[in-house]
Amino acid sequence: MQARRFITGCLLATAAVVCVVAVAPAAAQQPQAAQHAGEYSQADIQAGSVVYSLQCSQCHGPTGDQVGGIDLRSGRFRNNVSNDDDLRRIITNGIPNTSMPGRKLAPAELTAVIAYIRNMRDFNTTVVKLGDTARGRTLFEGNGCAGCHRIGTTGSRIASDLSEIGGSRSPAAIQQALLDPSSMMMPINRPVRIVTKEGRTVNGRRLNEDTFTLQLLTDQEQLMTVQKSDLKEFTILKTASMPSYKDKLGPQQLSDVVAYLASLRAGGRGGAGGRQGGPPPGR
């Protein structure tokens, strides 16, 4: 029910181009949910969260991203899942030779858990204002964000690629990242500074690390692996170089940028133009 209320709320608020979002803020803009907008009742989503907790969360985790290569919140699956019938089939039959077993759920439970999976990204998220995506895009470009971040084929790669950020982060998380970037910087993405034994200094963004090696993307956008034993210095920075936009953007501007970033999803349909190219939805 709340999802429908949201749609109504948006229509009423069209003049102000601002929606107050509690649940499913941009369901209609998300490729996986676009086919299903309005199909799921809040009661099903709520009931599905309980089924999910009992039947699925042990492996998939509370946020649906615990199994490698699968992110239920973003509609990212290893197997071909193009519609709810595919989901229904996989949940019921399982996937042979994997740890995904079949679940004999009652029809109502099955409907509910699919409703939840299709909406879990935004379930119980903090209330944030979503402004105008087109204005948000203009602000994003005007504030030099592309000097570090890439969207589609535009912008630098030295900070995180934001092309699909709306599919993996809630609007609240995006807003928090704009206000306090360091608090939301993923540990794996932390900036690193290395000095080799030969005295060469390299700055970059950490991509992966093990006991003996470090993988990074340098600030010259070069993929690089170094042996830690070859380094004279290796520093992992815990503060982001990105400034806080708390005092740089007004409330309306902030909600516009959040709306723009939240609209960026796989498939490039998000926002006012979104990104170009990239993998098709439902890959």
Added chain:
Amino acid sequence: MRRRLLLVLLLATMVPLAMQAQVTYDRLLNAAKEPQNWLTYSGGYSSHRHSLLTQIDQNNVKRLQIAWVLQGDSSLQNFEATPIVADGVMYFTQPINDVVAADAKTGRVYWLYRHNLPPDIKPCCGSVNRGVAVLGDRVFYGTLDGQLIALDAKTGRELWINTVTPNYADGYSLTMAPLIIKDKVVVGVAGGEYGIRGWVAAFEPATGKEVWRFNTIPGPGDPNHDSWPNKSWENGGGPVWLTGSYDPELNLTYWGVGNPGPDWNPKQREGDNLYSSSVIALDADTGKLKWHYQFTPNDGYDYDSVQVPVLVDMNWRGSPRKLMLWANRNGNFYVLDRTDGRFLLGKPYVKVNWMSGFTPNGRPMQTPQPTGMPTFPGNQGGTNWYSPSFSPRTGLMYIPIWDNYGSIYAPQDATHKPGQVFGGGFPRPVVPVQGAPATPTLRRGAINNWTEAVSNGAVIAIDPTTGDRKWTYYMTDVTDSGVLSTASDLIFTGGREGYFQALNARTGELLWKMNLGGQMAAGPMSYQVDGRQYVAIASGRSVFSFALPE
């Protein structure tokens, strides 16, 4: 002349027969006398995972190379089995539930037994199996659909299947390597996340007929039944999913018991919840309980006491004593007297804040953390089922650990329904970015998205006389690999990063490593064929065996 020729021919034909003798109980009992073989899951009844072979030593280990690789062919699940080697033949399970017999020298397969699983199995935490047991000319193992199976060791032919737990769809499964004790095959049941009622049971090797069964959750009328309120015992969990140990002199067999159910809501089952999160000592002939020690009473943290019991005879405070060493998932290292379960020492080996110390009789003084605050160690524990090792040469115990790892618990009421997870509120790891999807609850996959922010893996050496760490070998990523020590003072261990590593057992110094490319979630072992020592471990989807150049 002809008679002599016949004798020579007879002797020649007898050589291979003598090489592949039956694996008798007497051989299992004296496994240390034949270090060329690896006859039980942990390498012997005392579960030291220590090899007496010394061909590979600290000087030449740098020249170690891959002797052979055998790729599993049926599943992408974790490969958790420790191979058994008997007289040049290696037996192991490959995911999901197949048994392989291969030449231990070349890795070439003699036979393969496949077990088809029904679609409605309920493995809690991955479709895994940790290996087989051998006795006589038979191989025994358990399956995710609750079957105990005996195979002909020479052909892989199925001799019998016993459905030891028919209710697999309710969450009962077998994942451990069985343990042979005398004329019995002993195995326990997994499924603690499904509100099962756990057990350990012994079966006849010839027929599969059950001889005894010990329920880890006492029923009405049994001692300690009152440690469970109301009917909570019926779904109390207490699984047994890792191979135990055996003291033939005491005729006691020791088993670690897993978490109570629901996992994370202890208020739903107020009481000690015996014998969950405990070690139990059972009479090997009857299965009767001799003693127990509970590591985590009323466990609300999923601190399964499913670790390998390490049995050591050594001086304790000046007198020889039969000890049990135990690095528990709850973050404490314990020394118990294994004759009666008396608590001798308990000391944290990682950061611990769920308890503040012990009463004189070894009961932890619990300190539940405020709502929303982290508990250390976290849900996966300071260690888990990853095999530790004890070296009688160094007197040190070697433990794979997760350092500085915590979880935030959020208990919820749970209703038990057969076949459904009976959790009671899923905990989450302590991470700097809450709600960020790239920091998952469990760390899986090729990219270390947890990093040092959540935890580092390590192997530590502990002096059992004090519980103090002697050295730490840090890894960047967490580890699920077991540890092997050898009489050359070498330590072998793997990890999630795919490196197989040899360390100096006295200092923890890295002596050799090789990137195998796949996560190691099994215990290494060592064996010898035709005078050549091998070290083997499963990595990714394959078994690797290493040796010095010929």
